[in-house]
Amino acid sequence: MNSDKILKYILFTASLLILLISGGMVFSLVRGAMPSFHEFGWKFIISSEWDPTQGREQYGALLFIVGTLLTSVLALLIAVPLAFSTSLFVAEYFKNTRIASVVSTMVDLLAGIPSIIFGLWGFYILRPFIVSIGLSDQGYGIFTSGLILAFMIIPYATSLSNTSISMVSNELKEAAYSLGATRLEVIWNVILPNARSGITASYILAFGRALGETLAVTMLIGNSNRMPTGLFSTGNTMSSVIANQFGEASGLQLSSLIEIGLLLFVMTTIINAVGKFIIKKLNR
């Protein structure tokens, strides 16, 4: 066998690692979740009971699913106007200027700040501020987590949008300008329709990020196992409950946490697949 063949085999074998990891991941999650699934069945998803007391153990994920969705949707709602403005700032209004490169570097830095530091900042600085302006008593809850999450996902929401916006051809923009359109009208009627799918995809991917974020949310949501009643109510999320209870969990509780992990895996995978699908269609 010659050296070329050997290298080809090595490369192919390495690629199997990806299948092994992802296949093994699904397998282990499903297997680990089995006891919980046998015990609670599909009721697991619609029940909001979470009681680890020995003897009357009862687990349902609804609370956490709702908490995850609420914080992520809120984060997206806050992030979109900020990310959209930043994208237009960097890729249209101040394209190729020094100030644009400063702004885009700062947004990249935002992506580099670890989750735990966002959490600390939210805990020690944002939370007291929210208390001091009287929005809530403790400052914990859906709103605080959503606000911090929003800034964490902005870099994901801008990166692809920036590219899509700056890819819109100058010729089209000029055509609109030559018809007397203002810049706003060019943005609205030429840039957005042409960059639409890239922008949508990047917001979807950012939403996927928000679903899986753990530590910052854990530090800010209040970790109370009750159904959120409003924007400033406390709650819990799928990732937070895993992070908080995993250390002491065993038996049915551990299995239920793994099932939550499986659900989270499925949710993020679906969201990411949709985002990637749009990008693929875009590149074709």
Add this chain to the structure above:
Amino acid sequence: MNQTNILAGKKVTELIPDLFSGRKLKDRLFLIGIVIFSLLTISMVVLIIGSMILKGYHQINWAFFTQSPPDTFQAMMAKMSGKTIPGGIINGITGSLYLVGIASLIAIPFGVLIGIYLYENSKKKYAGFIRDITDVLQGVPSIVIGLIVYLWVVVEITHGYSVLAGSVALAIMMLPLIIRSTEESLKMIPDTLKEAAIALGTPYYKVVMRVLIPSSFSGLMTGILLAISRILGETAPLMLTTLGNPAINWNIAKPVSAVPLLIWQFYNDPNMVDLIWSSSLFLMGFVLLLNILSKWIAARQK
């Protein structure tokens, strides 16, 4: 040719003036909105970095880099007498380096090999499938990866929290980043370069080693540094895999600490609050430094 325009009589240009002021105004207002929102976005970075520096700098001293953290009682005594908290985060620094080192040893070779595979077989269905799976893997929340590695390594291999488990979790997080950045930087190499080497009768593995990897080296380095900077701050998966350790540990089968884990510990101990800020400042400084370094390498390439 006869031009009949139904707007003859009411000239188009005269329809506009009333609309002018409104449209111009909207245009202006929109731009102002864009600038304000953009400033709001970047002000967050300034606020976070600024508060880390203000609250953390005074705790940064020699002991901070050379000693292990104090126990909660020592910290309380220091706090009550108004002194800076003794001790430092050396166990976390060594632990982080250890974890990231082992994770890189696993993820970089495999990541580069798989990246080359995807590049070489880019048209094949199977490669497209692997690429999709890699994207899925990149989107998996870090806490889920921690959970999986707990089941695989902590339960099955080391029978307890360990360096190995933490490293495997971090490696799984690095892998997709390195695969994609390898593939992307290989794609940037002009085909002619590769063809020139092949035309000279160079064996394939030599084309890879002598042409492909060297000419995409800075792209690879950028990807690797970014991947490391991404995992350095990861806390959630480590909570499920290495737990933490009050002392320095080099045993791969035993628990180890890491800077983000220490921050989490300090956060949960009211006496240690001061150490939170300096540790965060250190962690963030390190992560941002890697970020900037990778950008610099990428920029120098162009």
Add this chain to the structure above:
Amino acid sequence: MNDINTQPSILTIENLSIAYDKDKLAVKNVSATIKKNAITAIMGPSGCGKTTLLRAMNRMHELYPNISTTGQIRLYDENIYDMSTIKLRRKIGMVFQRPNPFPTLSIYDNVIAGYKLNGIKLKRSERDEIVETSLKNVTLWDEVKNSLHKKGNFLSGGQQQRLCIARALAFKPDVILLDEPTSALDPIATAKIEDLLIDLKENYSIVLVTHNMSQAARISDNAMYMYMGELIEYDETTKIFTNPKETSTQNYITGRFG
């Protein structure tokens, strides 16, 4: 044929200078009058400033950063640099080098894109008539009348360019500026556009940048020759091509450089 100075004019350029950077003048102190209902060609080697001069006529050059403009251009009696760009670009339309219909709009919507962009509300019958008239004016009507509401990406390059001209015509502008409108087209499509321009000058004044000298000779009434940002010579096309006053023009015409 009248002498160039006695024809009625529509645009008056006076001492126009345009700089991209501080000291780099792209257009140097140009003065000229553009004649009404005529085709004026601007020729010259690449980088001579002809496109900048053209774009200055409806202030499209202001889209470039750090531009500075001195002198003036008057449309009839009004200085275009005192007009709002919105109003100006309504009166002076532009067609670009490469066909650029809006890919997200239908053919129909492309024609009335100017009205849409400017938020001018029209009745359905008015819209239909503008679309039909404009498309007929560019001899595209028969080719697309059955697919008006489809997107225009199936059109050939020449058809797309005629659609872009229709888009400019829909506003019934006074002047149409064309920046090498046929450079991306094949000879047959080019011939169609050239015929079209000759038809259109009955109702419009046309300024055409071209690096194709035979095109300038075929269709233009007057021609400018620019070199290094300066207007070297401006006269009736026949005079420019048969009896140029400047040696620089002579050299360009006879292909000695350019």
